[in-house]
Amino acid sequence: MLSYFAKRIASSIPTLFIIITIAFFMIRLAPGGPFDSERPVPAEIAANLEKVYHLNDPLPVQYGYYLLNVLKGDFGPSFKYHDFTVSELIAQGFPVSIQLGLLAILLSLMIGVLLGVIAALRQNSAIDYLVMGLAMTGITIPNFVMAPILILLFGVFWGLLPTSGWGELKHMVLPVIVLSLPQIATVARMTRASLIETLNMPYIRTAKAKGLPTRLILSRHASRATLLPILSWLGPATAAIITGSVVVETIFGLPGIGRHFINGALNRDYTLVMGVVVFYGFLIILMNLLVDLLYAWLDPRIKY
Amino acid sequence: MLGLIQGLNTKMSALIPNEIIADNAVVGLSPWQQAWRRLLNNKAAVVSIVLLVIIAVLCIFGPLFSPWELDSVDWDNMGTPPHLQSHHYFGTDSNGRDLFVRTLEGGRISLMVGLLATAVSFIIGIIYGSIAGYAGGKTDSIMMRFVDVLYALPFMFFVILLTVYFGRSIWLIFIAIGAVEWLTMARIVRGQTLSLKQRSFVEAARVTGASHYSIIKRHIIPNTLGPVIVYATLTVPQVILFESFLSFLGLGVQEPMSSWGVLIAEGAQQMESAPWMVLSPAIMLAVTLFCLNFIGDGLRDALDPKDR
Numbered sequence: 001m002l003s004y005f006a007k008r009i010a011s012s013i014p015t016l017f018i019i020i021t022i023a024f025f026m027i028r029l030a031p032g033g034p035f036d037s038e039r040p041v042p043a044e045i046a047a048n049l050e051k052v053y054h055l056n057d058p059l060p061v062q063y064g065y066y067l068l069n070v071l072k073g074d075f076g077p078s079f080k081y082h083d084f085t086v087s088e089l090i091a092q093g094f095p096v097s098i099q100l101g102l103l104a105i106l107l108s109l110m111i112g113v114l115l116g117v118i119a120a121l122r123q124n125s126a127i128d129y130l131v132m133g134l135a136m137t138g139i140t141i142p143n144f145v146m147a148p149i150l151i152l153l154f155g156v157f158w159g160l161l162p163t164s165g166w167g168e169l170k171h172m173v174l175p176v177i178v179l180s181l182p183q184i185a186t187v188a189r190m191t192r193a194s195l196i197e198t199l200n201m202p203y204i205r206t207a208k209a210k211g212l213p214t215r216l217i218l219s220r221h222a223s224r225a226t227l228l229p230i231l232s233w234l235g236p237a238t239a240a241i242i243t244g245s246v247v248v249e250t251i252f253g254l255p256g257i258g259r260h261f262i263n264g265a266l267n268r269d270y271t272l273v274m275g276v277v278v279f280y281g282f283l284i285i286l287m288n289l290l291v292d293l294l295y296a297w298l299d300p301r302i303k304y
Numbered sequence: 305m306l307g308l309i310q311g312l313n314t315k316m317s318a319l320i321p322n323e324i325i326a327d328n329a330v331v332g333l334s335p336w337q338q339a340w341r342r343l344l345n346n347k348a349a350v351v352s353i354v355l356l357v358i359i360a361v362l363c364i365f366g367p368l369f370s371p372w373e374l375d376s377v378d379w380d381n382m383g384t385p386p387h388l389q390s391h392h393y394f395g396t397d398s399n400g401r402d403l404f405v406r407t408l409e410g411g412r413i414s415l416m417v418g419l420l421a422t423a424v425s426f427i428i429g430i431i432y433g434s435i436a437g438y439a440g441g442k443t444d445s446i447m448m449r450f451v452d453v454l455y456a457l458p459f460m461f462f463v464i465l466l467t468v469y470f471g472r473s474i475w476l477i478f479i480a481i482g483a484v485e486w487l488t489m490a491r492i493v494r495g496q497t498l499s500l501k502q503r504s505f506v507e508a509a510r511v512t513g514a515s516h517y518s519i520i521k522r523h524i525i526p527n528t529l530g531p532v533i534v535y536a537t538l539t540v541p542q543v544i545l546f547e548s549f550l551s552f553l554g555l556g557v558q559e560p561m562s563s564w565g566v567l568i569a570e571g572a573q574q575m576e577s578a579p580w581m582v583l584s585p586a587i588m589l590a591v592t593l594f595c596l597n598f599i600g601d602g603l604r605d606a607l608d609p610k611d612r
Contacts, residue, residue, distance in 0.1 A: 144552045
């Protein structure tokens with residue numbers, strides 16, 4: 001078990017390394033440097049700046065410095081926002097994004113599992129078809145279509161919820177719903193398939209045969225085997241929610257990392273975009289790692 | 305008269321079963337024909353195919369029948385709702401450009417991106433996967449480890465990075481999406497190849513002196529096509545979604561060209577005063593995605609060897 005953990009952690013390091021390396025070379029290949037602005041800097045100052053940022057050293061040395069800085073959590077200064085480093089911008093946006101993301105994951109898990117169980121217990125009934133039809137809709141309709149529709153309904157026509165802004169709970173309702181709808185659908189489909197498979201197992205038949213009520217069969221016998229596959233959903237879900245948060249934060253005007261990222265991409269703020277990519281990459285790799293370790297720990301059928 | 309028709313009917317119904325039995329006895333169906341019949345029995349898939357063909361024909365030929373151009377401005381109708389007399393079937397945007405033409409032209413782009421990028425991923429995936437699976441051993445594990453590493457990268461963000469560096473061109477979107485989507489394709493093909501190369505017909509081909517290249521080309525790849533086609537069908541909606549996502553954020557297709565993502569982004573900003581601007585591209589996009597998903601599901605059911 002321990003050796004599996006060690007191996008799994010070791011195997012995620014090269015991926016992170018590749019992300020940082022691509023990031024570094026893309027910064028170097030980018031047309032225009034941070035000091036090539038309209039007003040040229042005096043030669044002496046330029047020389048000083050180049051010295052501070054090691055621009056006169058050979059590329060491998062610069063790469064070493066960049067790697068060292070990234071490991072320290074320093075992504076350099078922003079190209080466009082004066083007085084801000086990329087790390088400061090990320091730190092500013094992170095609380096907003098993480099709240100949205102965690103709430104969306106929680107909501108998807110709760111509602112998705114509930115819907116999936118209902119559909120599985122009434123397999124091939126009208127309710128099953130309804131739930132799966134809704135799930136198909138949730139997966140198919142993209143978030144940038146869903147968000148305007150919800151804003152129009154809840155914000156404009158009925159005036160129930162604010163359509164932008166940040167700070168209170170009511171500001172989070174619509175963004176979290178938009179973020180979680182596709183995930184609810186995915187979880188519901190997975191739960192349904194997994195529960196149907198579990199309910200066909202011989203040990204469930206045994207439980208039924210000895211007269212246990214459905215409620216107990218579900219909670220004592222079927223729940224673990226059904227929910228384990230859902231754990232593996234967390235990895236892709238993190239990636240999907242991060243991608244979705246880029247759209248949601250833009251539409252609802254929330255001050256998260258996603259909006260910084262898009263503004264950075266539109267303004268050609270190389271270091272900011274790069275820093276966010278490395279940060280997101282790190283998050284996704286970390287989540288996949290955690291899921292794999294949890295899986296190995298929770299599932300007694302897997303031996304390493 | 306009525307009696308005659310009834311008599312004919314009974315005669316006909318007496319005839320039909322015999323004919324079917326005779327048909328079955330004589331004509332054997334190839335696996336592809338069986339799959340095709342199963343697909344035709346799937347109502348959702350058939351309706352989706354018909355709808356998709358209608359959308360495609362509309363997108364390709366529709367703009368020819370409108371008096372308006374992609375970027376022509378109608379100074380008398382700026383931001384007007386759908387209106388038949390002035391030939392603005394979907395209304396106009398705030399610059400007076402016709403939304404019917406812009407939506408359909410956007411559809412051309414979306415469908416083209418979907419098909420081309422899928423084709424790119426299809427070709428790369430099949431070649432890479434079949435070589436890895438056929439070679440086996442060290443070559444296989446190195447090639448697949450490379451795929452694993454790429455898999456863990458947050459590709460959406462690298463595509464956005466690429467658009468930051470190389471400008472926002474539609475060709476970049478093709479290449480970028482194709483380069484991402486081939487990973488799953490390669491895994492599927494490799495898995496199929498691993499089991500196929502043990503089969504006796506491959507052995508027979510080897511005995512007759514066929515080269516590795518021709519074994520892969522003539523014997524392995526044609527037999528992996530079933531699952532690959534299913535996955536390719538499900539890739540098309542993903543790709544279309546990806547393109548609209550980028551265009552929505554302003555990083556994909558650029559003005560004056562139009563795309564469903566661009567139109568939805570423009571429409572969403574003026575949703576309160578001009579809801580028709582967001583409705584037509586949003587409905588077209590949603591219907592297309594639905595159809596492609598249903599066709600993919602239908603193909604999977606039709607081609608899945610488990611059900612045979």
